[in-house]
Amino acid sequence: MDYINGETIAIVLFFIGVWGLIARRNVMKTIISIGIMQTAVILYYISGNYIPESVPPIEEIPVDAVVADPLPQALMITEIVIGAGITAASLVMFIHVYHKYGTSNWLKLKK
Amino acid sequence: MNLYWLILLPILFGALYYLLPVRISKYISVVFQVIMVALAFDVFYHVKNYGQLIHNIGNWPDYIGIALRADELALVMVLLTTVLFLGMGLYQLKSNYIDKLLVFLTLVLEGLIIGIFLSNDLFNIFVLIEVSTVIISILIMFKKDSQAIYDGILYLLINVVSMLFFLMGLGILYKTVGVVDFYGVEKGLHNIDNARVLILPYAFIITSISLKVALMPLFSWLPKAHGTPSAPSTISAILSGLYVKSGVYLFIRVQTMFSPQIDTKELFYIMGFMTAVIGFILAMAQKDIKLLLAYSTVSQIGLIMMGINMNSPQAQMGGIYHIINHAFFKSTLFLTAGMIIDVYNTRNVYEIRGVWKRMPYVSVATILAVLGIVGAPFFNGSISKYWIAYGAKDSWAEYGIMLVNLGTVITFVKYTAMLTGFKKVKQAKKENTDILQNSVVIIMGGLCFIGGLFSEFIVEYLFGTELMIDTVSYALKSMAFILTLIIGIVIFKFWLKKSSIPSKLNRFELSFNGICLVITLFFVFMVVYLDFQLPKG
Structure with a gap:
């Protein structure tokens, strides 16, 4: 079962999110799908360069230890913050749209 | 001076601006914009004389920390940004919708756009684009019109999806190469034996950038965002004149970055041509003047993409020069269109008549900009189009470019028709007598002429x-232009005005789900194309 690892699952999750964007007409579900895609990307970064039994690069590191790569974590902290901001912004806009049009269906919004 | 001040100053000043009363602060903001132009020019002058600058923020070694890079292309774009924002700042100084929030958001946007041009770090670019996406969608819905709110949320979600594609690609690229720095990646790619590992990251990243550029199947979001009826005209001008160019700029950078392993110039050359053709066909069909201008942006972007994807240096330079020219004439056109809409209270191109009588200054500016965009002799558009066509010499593309130019001519014959005639207007509003707005548009229109006269310099x-x-071939091109103009007027008079096809084309519009489907299909197409293109390992 080697192929069930973080990366493959991340790619699969990503395209589940894409499927949600294509097939669901509800704006709310679109925002949720974007959330799924964000999670998939985060999972990919975190598990992509993972080396088993590596140690965190903090303080004293044993001479023969394998050090984990800190960059993906740092990048993903940023992405989590941005993701939260984007989701909040799109939810606020969705509330406005819903008040103006009274529907959450993309096709009816387009008229 | 350190480069990050160019990015930070507008944002810091925007925050400070919030504290002062609007009466004083709006004048200070203009002074500030002048200072920004001076600073950008200072850095440009330095780079011109001493070569490119690289600043590693935090003094980390190369490729580890975030780096800012200032080379000539980047600084020309920064200079363009500051000049355009100065123009916009002057233009909206006396307008009735100016308030603290608008100025604050425009200043932050200025900083972010400069950041996109200067950054040499792919993740940093992701962050900057993501933040500017949010700001632009707020600016689009600034007047809280219901159509604008739909356009705003569509713009936000589409661009967030595209940037997630970018981030996914970057993740896979990072796993392969181990750096996220442009130069670092380029260096790392030289050492890769099997180019096929790059198929996925390249396809992900180029899909997202093609959406930013608004290439052929992926442009549906652009007219909505740029031509949304109620957005302030300065915002439309910035979006169409400048922001979409940041996509083109990233395209150039990313193509250079992948150039050691992947060459897709041919594909994007053809795609650019198709974008240009479809862009002008849809532009001709529009009745709404703002949408007409927005679709013509799509067409011009196609032309730029043709230029920068050719192998001749003249054509590439022509493409880059067209970026600058398009920034000037398209923002002039959007600003004048905004003033015309204000007076006539309608956006229908067939209902507006007699602008020449009512608004002479605006008409002069419009004519200057239109002559620029259709490539009339001695105007800036003609020079860049001449260079692009020079690269396409002796191939099908030479006629292709003539076809695109014919389309542009027809579109703008339709557009300028509104200057003529004496039709009475129902609700006669007060004429626009704001000297500032009139002079800004006339100066920017005049720059189109200057950009043509002194182009070589x-x-x-x-x-x-x-x-x-070459004088002879330029004269030939000018003759060809006059011929095109005549054909264009004839086609407009005898076919386009009466035909029913435009109103059918007009309704062509993808919904959100449709656009997402097209993004995915584009991605799949890129994967398949690269699979055939790259040598089997």
Whole structure:
């Protein structure tokens, strides 16, 4: 079962999110799908360069230890913050749209 | 001076601006914009004389921390940004919708756009684009019109999806190469034996950038965002004149970055041509003047993409010069369109007549900009189109470019028709007598002419490359232009005005789900194309 690892699952999750964007007409579900895609990307970064039994690069590191790569974590902290901001912004806009049009269906919004 | 001040100053000033009363602060903001132009020019002058600058923020070694890179292309774009924002700042100084929030958001946007041009770090670019996406969608819905709110949320979600594609690609690229720095990646790619590992990251990243550029199947979001009826006209001008160019700029950078392993110039050359053709066909069909201008942006972007994807240096320079020219004439056109809409209270191109009588200054500016965009002799558009066509010499593309130009001519014959005639207007509003707005549009229109007259000097000064214009072939091109103009007027008079096809084309519009489907299909197409293109490992 080697192929069930973080990366493959991340790619699969990503395209589940894409499927949600294509097939669901509800704006709310679109925002949720974007959330799924964000999670998939985060999972990919975190598990992509993972080396088993590596140690965190903090303080004293044993001479023969394998050090984990800190960059993906740092990048993903940023992405989590941005993701939260984007989701909040799109939810606020969705509330406005819903008040103006009274529907959450993309096709009816387009008229 | 350190480069990050160019990015930070507008944002810091925007925050400070919030504290002062609007009466004083709006004048200070104009002074500030002048200072920004001076600073950008200072850095440009330094780079021109001493070569490119690289600043590693936090003094980390190369490729580890975030780096800012200032080379000539980046600084020309920064200079363009500051000049355009100065123009917009002057234009909206006396307008009735100016308030603290608008100025604050425009200033932050200025900083972010400069950041996109200067950054040499892919993740940093992701962050900057993501933040500017949110700001632009707020600016689009600034007047809280219901159509604008739909356009705003569509713009936000589409661009967030595209940037997630970018981030996914970057993740896979990072796993392969181990750096997220442009130069670092380029260096790392030289050491890769099997180019096929790059198929996925390249396809992900180029899909997202093609959406930013608004290439052929992926442009549906652009007219909505740029031509949304109620957005302030300065915002439309910035979006269409400048922001979409940041996509083109990233395209150039990413193509250079992948150039050691992947070459897709041919594909994007053809795609650029198709974008240009479809862009002008849809532009001709529009009745709404703002949408007409927005679709014509799509067409011009196609032309730029053709230029930068050709193998001749003249055509590439022509493409880059067209970026600058398009920024000037398209923002002039959007600003004048905004003023015309204010007076006539309608956006229908067939209902507006007699602008020449009512608004002479605006008409002069419009005519200057239109002559620029259709490539009339001695105007800036003609020079860049001449260079692009020079690269396409003796191939099908030479006629292709003539076809695109014919389309542009027809579109703008339709557009300028509104200057003529004496039709009475129902609700006569007060004429626009704001000297500031009139002079800004006239100066920017005049720059289109200056950019044409002194083109050789300007290009040599900005980029250090000498490009000669052959008098004989330029004269031939001018003759071809006059012929095109006549054909264009005839086609407009006898076919386009009466035909029913435009109103059918008009309704062509994808919904959100449709656009997402197209993004995915584009991605799949890129994967398949690369699979055939790259040698089997």
